[in-house]
Amino acid sequence: MADTFTLEIVSPAKILFSGEVDTVTAPAINGEFGVLAGHTEFLAILVPGEVKYTSGGSTVSMVVSSGYSEVGPEKTSILVESATLTSDIDLNKAEAELKETTTALASMTEEDSAYRDLTERSALASAMIEVAGKPKGH
Structure with missing residues (x-):
């Protein structure tokens, strides 16, 4: 193998x-x-x-x-x-995206047409923030 x-x-x-x-x-x-x-x-x-x-x-x-x-x-x-x-993550941009999507999602239900897209964008921004904040080597 x-x-x-x-x-x-x-x-x-x-x-x-x-x-x-x-x-x-x-x-x-x-x-x-x-x-x-x-x-x-x-x-x-x-x-x-x-x-x-x-x-x-x-x-x-x-x-x-x-x-x-x-x-x-x-x-x-x-x-x-x-x-x-x-190395290419813009932390400020990711934080702004998370804030924007969280605010928009707060006034929506799962039935809203933009809900799925906003949920995906929010999860992606959260992942970027989490990964960019990790110490190198982890």
């Missing part, structure tokens, strides 16, 4: 990453999961949060939107609407 596997992180606009990695962790609806080479196949529904992958001793961290992941023994695909490298 090889020690690495192929990881692809894809948005509708482009391939965000494609390469060989040692490990990947991602946020799923039932909690965070980790993948190593040779992993059993499964599908996961992703929620906004941190995806981290390690390749050759270097770890890359990014915040992704909701999406899907297909895991297999030799390849893992992560399909999301958007992804932002942790």
